[in-house]
Amino acid sequence: MAMANNKTSKLFNLFFLLSIFLIISVAQSRILVAESSPECETVVGVVSGYTCSAIAQKSGLTTELFGSINPNLNCDDLFVGQWLCVSGTA
Numbered sequence: 001m002a003m004a005n006n007k008t009s010k011l012f013n014l015f016f017l018l019s020i021f022l023i024i025s026v027a028q029s030r031i032l033v034a035e036s037s038p039e040c041e042t043v044v045g046v047v048s049g050y051t052c053s054a055i056a057q058k059s060g061l062t063t064e065l066f067g068s069i070n071p072n073l074n075c076d077d078l079f080v081g082q083w084l085c086v087s088g089t090a
Helices: 002-035 052-058 063-069
Strands: 039-045 083-089
Touching: 052 063, 052 083, 063 083
Parallel strands: none
Antiparallel strands: 039 083
C-alpha cells in the first residue's frame, strides 16, 4: 500500500512541475509578443504603381525599417488603398 502511495505522490509531483513549467512558458511568450509589437505614427495609402521600395525611399526609410514597422507585409501583393506605416518604431 505504501508503494502505491509513493508512486502516486511522485506522479502528482511530476504533473505539478510540468504544469508550472507550462504556465511560466506561456506567460513569458505573451510578454515577449507584447514588447515586440511595432508602433505606427504615420501611414500612407497605396496608389497605382507604388512599390514597397519606392514608398520606403520617399519616406526616408531603409527597407529594413520599413519592413519592421509593417510586419507580415507582402510587397508582391500590394493593393490600391492599402494603408502602410511610414513612421514609427519597430
